Amino acid sequence: xxxxxxxxxxxxxxxxxxxxSCAASGNIFSINxxxxxxxxxxxxxxxxxxxxxxxxTNYADSVRGRFTISRGNAKNTVxxxxxxxxxxxxxxxxxxxxxxxxxxxxxxxxxxxxx
Numbered sequence: 001x002x003x004x005x006x007x008x009x010x011x012x013x014x015x016x017x018x019x020x021s022c023a024a025s026g027n028i029f030s031i032n033x034x035x036x037x038x039x040x041x042x043x044x045x046x047x048x049x050x051x052x053x054x055x056x057t058n059y060a061d062s063v064r065g066r067f068t069i070s071r072g073n074a075k076n077t078v079x080x081x082x083x084x085x086x087x088x089x090x091x092x093x094x095x096x097x098x099x100x101x102x103x104x105x106x107x108x109x110x111x112x113x114x115x
Contacts, residue, residue, distance in 0.1 A: 005025075009109030010112070011112045020095075029099040036049055047060050
């Protein structure tokens with residue numbers, strides 16, 4: 001099992017920026033994928049962005065060009081830089097760790113974008 005601790009959420013005005021961080025610990029496999037998902041009230045959880053241990057990234061169409069996902073040097077940390085934020089980006093953001101034996105989630109961090 002892998003434990004995930006997120007930070008960096010908050011309240012920001014439309015057009016602003018935030019950076020989310022997620023640190024993983026525990027039984028981390030060298031080949032893995034980490035990423036961010038979000039869930040707004042009354043909606044299903046949806047993909048925001050993922051990055052593999054090899055650096056391959058994937059973005060939802062709604063955030064491509066505005067958000068950037070990256071890994072820290074230690075490879076057990078993932079960041080999400082969110083620029084040009086919109087009110088529709090308001091949601092709980094959840095860090096995810098996935099490998100052949102694990103699919104773990106963080107507790108979530110709230111991002112609220114005011115218009």
